Amino acid sequence: MEKKEMIKIEGMSCNHCVASIERAVSAVPGVTAVSVDLKKKQAAVSGDFDLDAIRDAVVAAGYTVG
Secondary structure (H helix, E strand, O other): OOEEEEEEEEOOOOHHHHHHHHHHHHOOOOEEEEEEEOOOOEEEEEEOOOHHHHHHHHHHOOOEEO
């Protein structure tokens, strides 16, 4: 079942951070789209995924889920 989630992310400071998070979250099974907003410090994720897997991917990339 397709869903959309907004995830708060702390620790981002530049576009390299955005790219790292988008790459990590895109690799999670079931994710069909991800868009990270540096200014708002959040990621919009779409697909049929496990939310804990998204959180784990963000943390593994070196950031904090807020």
